[in-house]
Structures are given as C-alpha cells and as structure tokens.
Amino acid sequence: MQSANMLLKKVVRSSVLPFAAQHGMKKDLFPLSRTLSLSLCLKQDNSCTPSEKTDLDAWKKVMKSGLQEEVSETVSEPQEFSSLAAARETLEMWRLAGRSVPEKVSEEQLKAFMECPSKSAKKKYLRFLYLKELHKKNDRRKMEEKRERRLEAQEQTSKTEETNKSPFACLWASTMDKAYNWRAAQSMIFGQPLVFDMSFENEMSVREVANTVKQLVLSESCNRRSVDPFHIHFCNFKDNSLYHTEFLKHYREAWGKLLITVTDQCYTEVFPKDKLIYLTADSPRVMKSFDHDKIYIVGSMVDKSIKTGVSLARAKRLGLETAALPLEKYLLWNTGAKNLTLDQMMRILLTLKDTDDWKKALEFVPKRKYCGFVNKPISELKKTDLINILKLGKRQQEVQKGFAKNYSKKYKLNQK
Amino acid sequence: LQPPEKPLQDEEWNRLRENFQLPEIFEEVMLNSMIRCNSHIDVAKSLLTHMAKQNGDIAYNMLVKYLTLCVQQGQVSEIRDVYDIMKVRFKILEIGAYNLLIKGLSNSDQWRMALTILEEAKKIMIPSRTSYESCIKAASRHQDVKLAFELYNEMLAKNIVPTLDVLQYFFDFSMGMKGAELQKELFGILLYLRENQIYPHKTFMQSIKLWFESIPGGNWRGQLTNIKDSGQCPVCNHQLEDSNLTEEEYNNLSERIIRDVIHGTDTFRKTSPQEFKAFQTFVESRLPFDIVIDGLNVSHIKPRKMQCENLFEAINCLAKENVRLLVLGRKHMLINSSNWKREIMKEMQNKADFFFADNISEDDAFLLYATLRSGKHCKFVTRDFLRDHKACLSDSLTRHLFRKWQRGHQISKNDGFFSVFSQQPAFRYDCVVQTTGDTWHIPYKDVFEEKYSYRVPRKWLCVQQKR
Numbered sequence: 001m002q003s004a005n006m007l008l009k010k011v012v013r014s015s016v017l018p019f020a021a022q023h024g025m026k027k028d029l030f031p032l033s034r035t036l037s038l039s040l041c042l043k044q045d046n047s048c049t050p051s052e053k054t055d056l057d058a059w060k061k062v063m064k065s066g067l068q069e070e071v072s073e074t075v076s077e078p079q080e081f082s083s084l085a086a087a088r089e090t091l092e093m094w095r096l097a098g099r100s101v102p103e104k105v106s107e108e109q110l111k112a113f114m115e116c117p118s119k120s121a122k123k124k125y126l127r128f129l130y131l132k133e134l135h136k137k138n139d140r141r142k143m144e145e146k147r148e149r150r151l152e153a154q155e156q157t158s159k160t161e162e163t164n165k166s167p168f169a170c171l172w173a174s175t176m177d178k179a180y181n182w183r184a185a186q187s188m189i190f191g192q193p194l195v196f197d198m199s200f201e202n203e204m205s206v207r208e209v210a211n212t213v214k215q216l217v218l219s220e221s222c223n224r225r226s227v228d229p230f231h232i233h234f235c236n237f238k239d240n241s242l243y244h245t246e247f248l249k250h251y252r253e254a255w256g257k258l259l260i261t262v263t264d265q266c267y268t269e270v271f272p273k274d275k276l277i278y279l280t281a282d283s284p285r286v287m288k289s290f291d292h293d294k295i296y297i298v299g300s301m302v303d304k305s306i307k308t309g310v311s312l313a314r315a316k317r318l319g320l321e322t323a324a325l326p327l328e329k330y331l332l333w334n335t336g337a338k339n340l341t342l343d344q345m346m347r348i349l350l351t352l353k354d355t356d357d358w359k360k361a362l363e364f365v366p367k368r369k370y371c372g373f374v375n376k377p378i379s380e381l382k383k384t385d386l387i388n389i390l391k392l393g394k395r396q397q398e399v400q401k402g403f404a405k406n407y408s409k410k411y412k413l414n415q416k
Numbered sequence: 417l418q419p420p421e422k423p424l425q426d427e428e429w430n431r432l433r434e435n436f437q438l439p440e441i442f443e444e445v446m447l448n449s450m451i452r453c454n455s456h457i458d459v460a461k462s463l464l465t466h467m468a469k470q471n472g473d474i475a476y477n478m479l480v481k482y483l484t485l486c487v488q489q490g491q492v493s494e495i496r497d498v499y500d501i502m503k504v505r506f507k508i509l510e511i512g513a514y515n516l517l518i519k520g521l522s523n524s525d526q527w528r529m530a531l532t533i534l535e536e537a538k539k540i541m542i543p544s545r546t547s548y549e550s551c552i553k554a555a556s557r558h559q560d561v562k563l564a565f566e567l568y569n570e571m572l573a574k575n576i577v578p579t580l581d582v583l584q585y586f587f588d589f590s591m592g593m594k595g596a597e598l599q600k601e602l603f604g605i606l607l608y609l610r611e612n613q614i615y616p617h618k619t620f621m622q623s624i625k626l627w628f629e630s631i632p633g634g635n636w637r638g639q640l641t642n643i644k645d646s647g648q649c650p651v652c653n654h655q656l657e658d659s660n661l662t663e664e665e666y667n668n669l670s671e672r673i674i675r676d677v678i679h680g681t682d683t684f685r686k687t688s689p690q691e692f693k694a695f696q697t698f699v700e701s702r703l704p705f706d707i708v709i710d711g712l713n714v715s716h717i718k719p720r721k722m723q724c725e726n727l728f729e730a731i732n733c734l735a736k737e738n739v740r741l742l743v744l745g746r747k748h749m750l751i752n753s754s755n756w757k758r759e760i761m762k763e764m765q766n767k768a769d770f771f772f773a774d775n776i777s778e779d780d781a782f783l784l785y786a787t788l789r790s791g792k793h794c795k796f797v798t799r800d801f802l803r804d805h806k807a808c809l810s811d812s813l814t815r816h817l818f819r820k821w822q823r824g825h826q827i828s829k830n831d832g833f834f835s836v837f838s839q840q841p842a843f844r845y846d847c848v849v850q851t852t853g854d855t856w857h858i859p860y861k862d863v864f865e866e867k868y869s870y871r872v873p874r875k876w877l878c879v880q881q882k883r
Contacts, residue, residue, distance in 0.1 A: 056461040059468035063501045090540050093510035096476035284776050313684035
C-alpha cells in the first residue's frame with residue numbers, strides 16, 4: 001500500500017508540473033492543490049481498472065513535464081559555453097548513452113580528450129579513463145571492506161583477551177627496509193652493474209613512458225629485495241625529461257635517496273666497451289649463459305606498436321655486442337611478442353645471476369606466452385618428446401596451432 | 417528474453433521484471449530484445465509509460481533505444497516526438513542519437529529537418545558518413561541536386577570517405593538529366609575514383625554506363641572489354657596510360673624511399689651508414705641494371721630444393737644477352753653450407769653482379785634503391801608484396817605512387833619457373849580510371865568485396881563519344 005502511495009505521489013508530482021509551468025510557475029498553492037486532487041482521482045481510476053487500455057503516450061507527458069521544469073531553470077544560464085564546457089557536455093551525453101565514459105573528468109584530461117586526433121582515439125582515451133576510474137573505485141571499496149573487517153576483529157580481540165606476547169621482536173617494515181638498503185648500498189660498491197638505457201623517450205608516447213617508469217620502479221624494488229642486488233645504472237638520463245617527471249610522481253622525495261646511479265652519460269663513457277652487452281630481442285646472437293664479468297644493458301622502452309630494431313640500432317651505432325634471451329631454445333613458444341617487460345627482465349637476470357639455472361629464470365616469462373619448457377635445445381629434441389610436452393600443456397588446440405606455426409618446417413605433427 | 421506481443425499493464429511489467437535475473441537492467445535488456453525482434457512500438461511505448469510512472473523520468477539511453485526502434489520501423493511522428501522531448505530535456509545530444517534522427521527523418525517528408533539536425537550535429541563532432549549519405553540521398557530524392565553535391569563536397573573536405581553506394585546513387589538519380597554543371601560534378605566523382613585508385617564494382621559500373629548513355633545529346637556509347645597486354649583498348653583502339661611515373665613522380669618516389677624506408681628514424685635500424693654508403697658506391701659504379709633480384713626471396717621458391725639451386729635456376733632463366741642482373745643477398749650466403757654451395761655461388765657471380773648485405777640488415781630496402789636508381793626500364797624480382805616498406809611511406813599519395821610503380825616494375829609471374837608466384841606480371845599500362853575527353857576507360861571489379869587489395873581488375877568499361 002505504501003509503495004502504491006509513493007508511486008501515485010510520483011505520478012502526481014510529474015503530472016502537476018506542466019500545469020504549473022503553463023501558468024508561469026506561479027507558486028500559487030490553490031490551483032496546485034486542485035490539480036493534485038484531480039489527477040489523483042484520474043490515476044486511481046486507471047489503476048482500478050487494469051483491463052482498460054492504458055494511455056500509451058503517457059510517458060511523453062511525463063517527460064515533457066519534467067523537462068519544462070528544468071528548462072525554466074536553465075534558461076537563465078548563459079547560452080554560449082566555452083569549448084571545454086561543450087566537450088564536458090558531450091562526455092556527459094555519452095555517459096548517459098551508456099558508453100564507457102568516466103564519471104569525473106579533470107580539466108587536464110578534458111584537454112587531452114579534445115586533442116585526440118580522431119573519433120576512435122577519443123573513444124579509446126575515454127575507455128582508458130573509464131577503466132582506470134573503475135579500478136580505483138573497486139580498490140577503494142575493497143579497502144573499506146578490509147577496514148571494517150579489521151575493526152570487527154579488533155573489537156572481538158579486545159573483548160576476549162590482551163594479545164599473547166611473542167618471544168621475538170616484531171620485524172617492522174622499516175627494519176626490513178634498512179636491511180635491504182644495506183644490501184643495495186653494498187651492491188653500489190661491489191655489485192655487478194646493470195644498465196638501463198634511458199634514451200628512448202622520443203620513440204614513445206606519453207603513456208608508454210609512464211608504463212616504462214612503472215616497470216622500472218617495479219624492477220628497482222625487486223632488485224632491492226634480492227639477496228645479491230645489481231648496481232643499477234640509469235644511463236643517458238636527462239634531467240627534466242619525461243622519464244624524470246614520471247619518476248618523481250612515483251618516488252616523490254625518495255627519488256633522491258635511491259641507491260642507484262643516475263647519469264646523463266652514455267654507458268660507453270662509464271664502462272669499457274668490450275664489457276658491455278646490449279640485451280635486445282632483435283639480436284641475432286643468443287645468450288648461452290650469464291656472464292658475471294659483463295655489464296648488461298636493457299633498453300628502457302615500452303613499445304606497444306612493436307617497433308622492431310630500435311634498441312638493436314643503438315647497439316649497432318655504438319658497436320656493442322648484443323644478445324637475446326634463449327627463449328626459442330628453452331620454451332615452446334605459443335603466442336605473444338618475445339620482448340618482455342623490464343621487471344620480468346630484471347627477475348630473470350637476478351635469478352640467472354644467483355643460480356645460473358635457465359629453467360628457474362625463465363619461470364618469469366608470462367605463462368600465456370609459452371606452453372612448455374625443454375631442457376635440451378628444441379632443435380635436438382625428437383618428435384615424440386615434443387608431442388609429450390605439448391600433451392602436458394593445458395590448451396592443446398591453441399598450443400598446437402602456435403606450434404605448427406613456429407616449428408612446422410622441422411616437424412610434421414600427427415594430428416590424429 | 418522474448419518481448420511480449422502486445423502492450424502490457426504496469427503490474428504485468430512488474431511481474432516480468434521480478435522474474436528476470438537482473439532486475440536492474442531489465443528495461444534495457446527488454447528494449448534491446450524489442451529492437452532485435454522488431455516489436456510493435458506500442459509494446460515499447462507501454463514499457464516506457466511503465467518506466468515513466470515508476471521513476472518519473474526516462475533515462476537517455478532508453479530514449480535512444482526507443483528511437484532506434486522507431487527509426488527501424490520508420491515511425492516518423494514518433495521520431496519527431498522523441499526529438500522534441502530530447503531537445504528540451506538535454507542541451508545537446510550525443511552523436512549516436514543524431515545519427516539515428518538523421519537516418520529516420522531523411523527517409524520521410526520531413527527530410528529538411530534531417531538537414532537541420534545535421535547542422536546541429538556538426539557543432540559537437542564530425543557526423544558519420546552514413547549521416548551525410550542519408551542527407552545526400554534525401555536531397556537528391558527531392559530534386560535538390562545542388563544541395564546533394566554541396567553535402568558531398570563538404571564530406572570530402574572533412575576527409576570522410578564516401579561509400580561506393582552513395583557514389584553510385586549520384587549516377588543513378590542523374591540518369592537522363594541535363595546540365596553541364598551536373599555533368600561536371602559526376603566527372604568529378606570519376607576523377608575521385610582515379611585519384612584514390614578506387615575500382616567500382618559491377619553494378620556501380622552499370623550505373624556509370626547507363627548514365628553516360630542517358631546523357632541527352634551526348635552520343636556516348638559504353639562497352640565492356642578486356643584490355644590487351646599491350647595496353648590497347650580493343651573497342652576504340654585507344655592506348656591506355658603508361659604505367660611509368662612522370663619524371664617528377666619518379667624522383668619524388670626515389671627520394672622518399674631513401675628518406676623514409678632506408679633511413680627512417682634511424683639508419684641503423686635497417687642498415688648502417690657505412691654499409692649504405694658502400695652499397696651506393698657499388699651501385700653507382702655498375703649502373704644501370706635491367707633486373708634486380710631479391711636473392712634470398714627467390715632462393716626459397718621451391719622448399720624441397722637447395723636454396724642456391726633455386727637462385728641459380730632463376731638467374732639462368734633471367735640472364736639473356738645484354739641483360740644486366742643484380743642479385744642482393746646477405747653475407748651468410750658466402751659461407752659454404754648445406755644450402756649454399758661455394759662452387760655454385762662462384763658460377764652465379766660470373767653471370768650477375770652480387771651485393772651481400774650484413775646478416776642483420778634488410779636487403780629489401782637495397783632492392784628498391786637499386787631498382788629506382790637504375791631507371792624506369794629496370795624491373796625487380798621478388799615474391800614479397802613489400803607491404804611493410806609501403807607502410808613506411810608517410811602519406812597516402814606517395815603510397816599510391818609506390819603501388820603504381822610496383823605494379824609496373826615487379827616481376828613475379830613468368831612461365832615455367834616463376835609459376836609459383838601469385839602476383840601478376842608487371843603491367844605496361846596504368847590501371848586507373850582515365851579519360852581523354854571523348855573517351856573514358858574505367859576498370860571494374862566483378863564483386864563488391866575484392867579479396868586481395870593488390871590485385872587489380874582486368875575488366876574495363878570503355879565509353880566513347882560518337883561525334
């Protein structure tokens with residue numbers, strides 16, 4: 001009954017409004033109340049006799065009534081708006097139309113949106129912002145849930161007893177940090193250098209640079225946490241470059257305190273040339289084992305559009321030795337490009353340094369990209385071995401397709 | 417979800433809604449399925465009424481969905497009503513709604529209104545090409561030819577690519593109409609096809625032919641034909657345009673190949689400056705060549721054969737008297753291996769000039785350079801479509817030049833030995849729409865969707881004016 005009343009009220013409110021609007025929005029109570037009762041009766045009539053045909057255009061009246069109200073409100077607003085406001089308006093309409101558009105858009109993002117060269121670029125950018133917003137919202141929700149759970153747990157423990165004391169002192173994060181920093185400091189004196197070449201800014205879009213820096217931050221942290229860290233060098237690093245501003249966003253004041261070497265010099269100026277090895281997926285040479293006396297260079301570049309040969313060109317120009325990871329040799333490659341992310345490279349190199357075990361090191365290659373590991377080089381394997389490995393793989397169909405593509409020349413798979 | 421047959425009452429909608437798994441999106445899903453099933457609009461109306469009563473408002477996307485249904489069924493008065501509601505309710509609409517409105521109204525006697533909506537849509541974004549096309553069709557249906565061409569030209573100015581459909585439409589409705597202005601515009605469309613190397617399909621070609629023949633007092637005669645390999649039209653004996661580029665185009669293309677393909681952002685990506693320099697002096701000292709061969713590509717023609725044998729056969733096949741051959745390869749070919757026998761390599765080097773690039777360099781770029789440097793008569797042999805090199809060229813005009821030059825200079829099919837090649841032999845004539853004033857030659861495709869973009873049509877429409 002209550003809900004029915006509510007419903008009626010709503011209908012009444014909306015059907016009253018055109019009337020009020022027609023009369024110039026006079027705030028006269030008397031005529032208002034009269035229509036109120038009138039329409040009440042009308043609606044009641046309607047609901048009493050469901051068999052009677054409903055007014056199919058009733059929604060139009062409702063819509064028109066609601067909007068008159070809004071129009072009278074908006075009329076006073078200035079008619080012309082700036083291009084920014086117009087863009088904001090467009091976004092709002094897209095959102096209403098159910099497209100992937102974020103709820104909140106900052107001025108900066110709006111400008112970036114307007115600078116997008118094409119319709120599809122605009123859509124893509126908005127979708128990116130939308131997903132970002134969605135992730136943020138989800139994270140916030142999860143945090144809140146966690147906090148509530150923690151509060152509940154605290155209440156329960158405070159009710160029961162005081163906490164039982166542990167014989168060990170609790171190792172807080174700051175203590176761990178100190179230990180890590182000791183190791184990193186040691187590596188800066190005795191550690192093996194690892195160079196990140198920061199000269200690719202011109203090859204990348206703003207978003208690619210942001211991704212690069214994110215990956216570098218990840219690599220730095222897992223290097224710091226390792227047992228025997230590398231001495232990280234950022235070479236060709238220009239102050240006030242895009243890299244720099246992105247790093248400041250991530251590290252803030254900690255940027256100055258990082259235990260790494262940052263220089264605007266090229267690696268060839270810092271180290272002897274014959275010790276340098278440039279790691280690039282395009283290299284014709286394949287790495288056999290990890291050399292503890294060499295200095296490996298990794299290009300700090302994310303290329304979403306797969307620009308081949310960019311880092312190889314750097315090495316060629318300087319006449320450096322190059323190497324690629326032996327991915328083809330040890331992994332039955334399935335899909336995806338053979339260039340790995342910077343943090344994956346870092347983990348692989350760290351593992352290689354510590355264990356010299358390719359199987360362990362190549363664990364860090366994303367599982368989706370390969371379907372099996374072989375101890376012997378693939379060219380030495382027999383057909384039956386290969387099939388056995390493939391059978392172990394989960395997505396056989398896919399795997400076989402990928403396999404057929406990669407190795408069809410050498411082995412003909414029996415599909416039956 | 418099956419939409420109901422006839423309009424429902426509130427309670428019935430409520431019941432349906434409760435039975436649905438996700439009540440929050442019930443209305444949306446319901447409207448979508450109505451669009452899919454093309455339900456009667458009364459059913460949709462009753463749902464809208466239900467929604468209006470429930471919430472006192474109807475969301476924008478619901479209105480758009482209803483509009484879609486109305487447009488689908490051509491309910492003009494409903495479209496107008498929805499537009500009125502939207503116009504007062506929202507300051508601007510988004511492009512999807514505009515497109516729908518234009519599409520819906522342009523098919524009715526309210527087509528003028530579609531034009532005003534098009535104007536409105538222009539304020540917020542570039543309207544879609546289908547919107548333009550609806551308006552163009554509406555305008556021409558109502559004999560406003562001038563307006564139709566204005567819209568068409570506006571579309572081109574905004575870099576919107578018109579569909580073949582609308583181009584054909586221009587020819588269809590101009591049938592039998594007189595006027596120098598109109599004729600000029602339609603010739604303009606044909607030249608547009610020429611400039612963008614677009615080939616009309618069969619029905620479009622028929623429209624063109626009929627239009628030509630319908631020009632009052634024009635005395636045009638159209639005939640379907642195949643052009644001879646010599647480039648002569650068997651109907652009117654007219655010699656088609658040469659596939660060779662003009663001097664200026666040729667120089668432009670060679671410059672751009674060096675700049676964009678070989679050097680690009682970094683010379684080291686494809687070669688190195690020393691190597692390129694060495695190659696340049698090598699080529700300059702031995703110019704001009706008649707045929708340049710992509711050694712590695714040719715050596716893979718028959719997979720069962722030894723690679724150097726394949727190459728040897730190719731060279732023997734091409735080497736005739738006074739033909740200067742250049743073979744491009746990589747250094748690894750010089751190392752004696754199971755695929756590359758030193759003796760055979762030696763023998764080949766007596767018959768042709770060889771240049772060996774570094775193993776990590778790209779030899780294709782050298783192939784292009786050597787061919788272009790040798791002059792217009794020089795051809796090259798490879799099965800490669802060279803798509804990646806074409807993609808390095810930054811503007812579409814140069815890419816077209818490249819394609820044209822490639823068509824005229826790439827050998828990829830020959831009797832016997834080269835039968836493996838899937839591409840066509842080098843063309844002597846240029847395969848584009850062309851005119852001499854009193855003749856038109858228009859290549860056309862048999863089907864609407866041509867599978868291979870590199871394949872050019874062999875069938876032509878020859879139109880000539882009898883005086």
